[in-house]
Amino acid sequence: MAEYVKLYDGSKCTGCRGCQLACKQWNQLPARQTQNTGTYQNPPALQPATWMLMHFQEVSNGNGVKWFFRNEACMHCTDAACVKVCPSGALHYTAFGTVGLDREKCIGCKECIFACPFEVPKYDPATDKVAKCDMCQSRVENSMIPACVKACPTGALLFGEKEKILAVAAARAKEVGGDATVYGDKFVGGTHFVYVLPEKVSLYAKLPEKPRVPLTVIAWKDWLKPLSLLAAGGVLLGSFLHYIIHGPKSPDESGDSSAQ
Amino acid sequence: MTNHWIDIQFSDCILAMGSNPASNHPISFKYIQKAMEKGATLVNVDPRFTQTSSRAHLYAPLRSGTDIAFLGGMIKYILDNNLYNEKYVKFYSNAPFLVNPAFRLPGENDGVFSGLNGTKYDKSTWSFQKGADGVILKDPTLQDPNCVFQLLRKQYDRYTPELVSKITGTPVDKLLQVYKTYAATGQKGKAGTILYAMGWTQHTVGVQNIRAMSIIQTLLANMGVAGGGVNALRGESNVQGSTDYALLFHILPGYLRAPLASLPSLKDYIEKSTPATTEPKSLNWWKNYSKYITSLLRAFYGMNATPEEAYDLLPRLEDGKNYSWLSLFDAMYKGEFTGFFSWGQNPACSGASSNKTRQAMAKLDWMVNVNIFDSETGSFWKGPGMDPAKIKTEVFMLPCSASIEKEGSITNSGRWMQWRYKAVNSPGEATPDGELISELFLKVRDLYEKEGGPLKEAVTKLTWDYGPKDAFGRVTHLDVHAIAKEINGYFLEDKEINGVLYKKGSLVPSFALLQDDGSTSSGNWLYCNSYTEKGNMAARRSRKDTTPIGIYPEWAWSWPVNRRIIYNGASVDPETGQPWDTEHPVILWDGAKWTGDVPDGVAAPGAGRPPFIMKPDGVASIFGPGLADGPFPEHYEPLECPIDKNLLSPQFINPTIRRFDVGGTELDLRATCDPRFPFVCSTYRVSEHWQTGLMTRWCSWLAEMQPSMFVEMSEELAKLKGIGNGDAVTVRSVRGEVDAVAIVTARFKPFDINGQTIHQVGIPWHYGWVTTAMRKYSHDDKKPEVFTFGDSANLLTPFIGDPNTMIPESKAFMVNVDRKGVK
Secondary structure, eight states, X not given: OOOEEEEEETTTOOOOOHHXXXXXXXXXXXXXXXXXXXXXXXXXXXXXXXXXXXEEEEXXXXXXEEEEEXXXXXXXXXXXXXXXXXXXXXXXXXXXXXXXXXXXXXXXXXXXXXXXXXXXXXEETTTTEEEOOOTTHHHHTTTOOOHHHHHOSSSOEEEEEHHHHHHHHHHHHHHHOTTOEEESSSSTTOBSEEXXXXXXXXXXXXXXXXXXXXXXXXIIIIIIHHHHHHSTTHHHHHHHHHHHHHOOOOTTOOTTGGGO | OOSOGGGGGGOSEEEEESOOHHHHOTTHHHHHHHHHHTTOEEEEEOSSOOHHHHHOSEEEOOOTTOHHHHHHHHHHHHHHTTOSOHHHHHHHBSTTBBBOTTOOOGGGTTTSOTTEETTEEOGGGSOBOBOTTSOBOBOTTSOOTTBHHHHHHHHHHTOOHHHHHHHHOOOHHHHHHHHHHHHGGGSTTOOEEEEEOHHHHSSTTHHHHHHHHHHHHHHTTOSSSTTOSEEEOOSSTTHHHHHHTTOSTTEETTTEEOOBTTOOSHHHHHHHHSOOOOOTTOOOGGGGHHHHHHHHHHHHHGGGSOHHHHHHHSOOBOTTOOOSHHHHHHHHHTTSOOEEEEESOOHHHHSSSHHHHHHHHTXXXXXXXXXXXXXXXXXXXXXXXXXXXXXXXXXXXXXXXXXXXXXXXXXXXXXXXXXXXXXSOOSTTOBOHHHHHHHHHHHHHHHHHHHOOTTHHHHHTOOOOSSOBOTTSOBSSOOHHHHHHHHHOBBSSOEEETTEEEOTTOBOSXXXXXXXXXXXXXXXXXXXXXXXXXXXXXXXXXOOOOSTTOOOTTBSEETTTTOSSTTGGGGBOTTTOOBSSSSSOSEEEOSSSEEESOOOSOOSTTSOXXXXXXXXXXXXXXXXXTSTTOSSOOOOBOSSOSSSSOTTOSOOBOTTSOOSSSSOXXXXXXXXXXXXXXXXXXXXXXXXXXXXSTTTTTSHHHHHHSOBOEEEEEHHHHHHHTOOTTOEEEEEETTEEEEEEEEEETTSXXXXXXXXXXXXXXXXXXOOGGXXXXXXXXXXXXXXXXXXXXXXXXXXXXXXXXXXTOOBOOSSEEEEXXXXXXX
16 A cells, blocks of 8 residues: 655644644544643643644744744654554554554553654553554545645645655745755654755754654664563563663653653 | 635735734635745735734734824825826726815815814815716826825825834835835736735724725726735624625615615605716616615515505614614613623623623613523623622523524625535524524514504514414424525516516516516515525535636625626726736626626726726725715824824824713723823734634633633833733733733834834733633533633723724724733
């Protein structure tokens, strides 16, 4: 099956947040009590019940002010750290190349939270499971575009076959000119959610310039795990390593704290 | 809108001023984006850098309430640099008309037009010179000093960029950039569009703001063309429909005038309402007035009364008396009436000066609140500062169906009547508004028939054939198709017109066939052609389009007669009939007839018929003597402003406004140029909430995104007042106060107004106490899943309106802001 990619074009986005609402509606994610902290951005970060979030960011200089918007959601890496570390197989690659999450299989170990270079998966203590955008797998499998893309009025969100979307992204970045760039196609094997950013990547808050799979994940999954499986007591070693790297799993960790 | 949403994509320059389409009309941005992808320029003028500004090629700030100064400067720029379409102006506007030599402009008459007498103008000098034959005298060379064109030049010669900049606070270079960019649409083949909303209307000079832009659009030949027009982005999906159907007090459906006490008979009414023209080639469409009122009276009373008798039954307005919102709530506050239907609205938050509005409701004996949720209005008696024990008002709540729970039509900003089907059943006892109105009518009629009463027949003789009836003749289930058909209108007898026989009982194909002899009915002549023997036009969903400009003539239906761009007769050269823009023709002459959009009043090329057929003289009114406050727009300061004089003239504020604060009640307060309230304030919306938030605050997903009243202010002002981003603050005007969260932002900048630093702040108006956490909830009160914070912005706004429309001045008034607890 063809690989699919979703594009967010920051040069066409008006920050109307139709996408954020559509995501909640399709996935039936409950709202939480929020407060205004001096920005339109709310909730403040991705949460177990907020899989897509519009960022609002002002940058001012001598030439006036700019107002950036950015759609944050799972980037659906080709080389996905979360899939690598997931011990239960809950996180997996779909036939479309995106990263699916089988909530039934999730054991709440939070390995993915520590592994994800974009800080996307969020742990929900109420269910002892993690949650994240699955690129509307339920829609895509039924030949519908993701809910956020459907809701977007300006064409800032697009969804389609990988080659086509990447070509659109590259052409658009060129058309916008200046510091405009495509973000997502050059790391972690290429993401299945890519951006056209009209400004320099470094100007965007909380957006890693060079995201990569953490070395600890590579060390464990690609080198030590195969070794440990060869040896008896591999599981014990795994637990030990988890303890050394992350500390004990605490049952009362808030699902939101890692997002602040 | 003179044009429609899809049409925006054909614009070469889009001016968003008095509007914020990115936030408040998100779907419009689909077409703005398309236009930009084809090379159009987006210009945004706003006191605050908004989501729209973030996408604009050019952003210019201006102080709230100074749009006429800004636009007057643009008119001067266009004239000084000869950027207007001379032929268009000469043939299609009243620019060549000679004005009464006794007429005086504000620049030579202490800031007012000739004829001011107290707060009203004697308009006798606002007239045209006429020849012995009664025809208006004209100077086709546009050189006569008394011609409209030269008066226009003289009026705006005072609006120099330097002076405009001192008033608006817009830097001169930004002003000139906007002027240059927009005025370039005066070139042949180019189109500029204005997208405006409440940022222009909610001022004491609201109508004149739009007049100023209409003059610019006429000078630049942008009326009637694809990608042009004057486009009001309506604030509700069906607000266009509500005005078409006479939601306002001064009109009947189809913009017919409400009858006055001084017009006792139908004949008097028709004589007074039908305009005459002496222009030999003008079509003067309103000459058909008698056909539309007669057909409307037939729709109301059928054959139960003659049209003359039916007119006698209509309620009358007292001459000169204003029955608009502010006047009604002022009267309510003074105890002048005792009962009130609050239907699909939330006056406790939506009306200007909410403290007065809320107190006014306490003077009522009863109120019926028809809505889908509880609101600050329905529960006003237990709101902040109210003592339920002392309030006598009895409130009845009638739960009604939401839009998706019933079938019917809406008319959008682009004048499209679109049919909608019912999607889901209403919860509980909620009932469609139409059913409620029908029930109410039948009960009132029963009471009149049983007990009699004044003007009994006005009610008992009404026809009510809107569905199946029971044995007593009462409609048991409202059939919305029957209503839609009555709106279109029927032939009430066999009628032969131009050799064609129309059978009794058949639907009238078009308003051109409506009659004034009582043989036709039509509930709204503008909608005649919407539901014909061919079916329900509004329900059409064909995507067929043979035009290059997205007309889609078989998608729904547009008034009038399915015309998508009105005034389109002006899109062609008057002599050759060639479109100004050959790439995007709206209508094309094929040698025998016009093709493309439904042509608007235009005759064969070169026939000389002026195309603005709804104006008696057939041309666009650059000189517009119809308004209360002047034939040209003139800058006046808002009722409340930060400076002590009008830099353009000795006349400080609009002299014709009805001042409630002079000799008014103890709640009608004004604080202008008052050190206690030093900051300009404007109200606006966010994407996530709608109107007073009555519907959206209860939707937890929306409340989660925008949970709170906030006030946006510049970093400079925040520093001055010791306010940090996210701090709890209180915003105060002389009329009230409201708590908010401070959003300290570089998107607001202080203005330099004539050398003075003037700060402006802005607040959304979507909040209300009913959905807050801190209020008292009794056991049967619905609690929101996500609480919101803060009360209505209208607690602050002034009780003052535009002299023509009485729309309140919610977009420019004076406040102070402090950290909460600091006074």
